[in-house]
Amino acid sequence: MTSTSPGSAIIYTDSYPPELADGSTVALAEGATFTYQCGSAVPFQQVLVGLRATSADGGGWDGVVISYDVDGQEYELTVPTRVFMCGDETEACKEPDA
Numbered sequence: 001m002t003s004t005s006p007g008s009a010i011i012y013t014d015s016y017p018p019e020l021a022d023g024s025t026v027a028l029a030e031g032a033t034f035t036y037q038c039g040s041a042v043p044f045q046q047v048l049v050g051l052r053a054t055s056a057d058g059g060g061w062d063g064v065v066i067s068y069d070v071d072g073q074e075y076e077l078t079v080p081t082r083v084f085m086c087g088d089e090t091e092a093c094k095e096p097d098a
């Protein structure tokens with residue numbers, strides 16, 4: 001996503017395509033070109049990762065790996081995260097111990 005306002009960053013949304021603030025656009029990540037440097041205030045670019053349930057089983061991910069290249073050099077960025085989706089057929093999750 002490319003936006004002209006940092007306040008339009010997307011942390012979570014229930015829909016795709018997401019509702020966008022004026023001046024924001026979304027494009028597929030594959031083949032996208034990121035032109036703004038890290039730390040740029042505006043405009044800024046953000047990678048949106050979408051997850052979709054495909055059954056009532058529920059499930060989760062331990063992270064996301066993003067492959068990209070800069071001037072022909074390939075890199076991988078691993079974003080460790082724990083994302084869970086509850087399903088109709090799963091038991092309710094217990095709260096973690098404090």
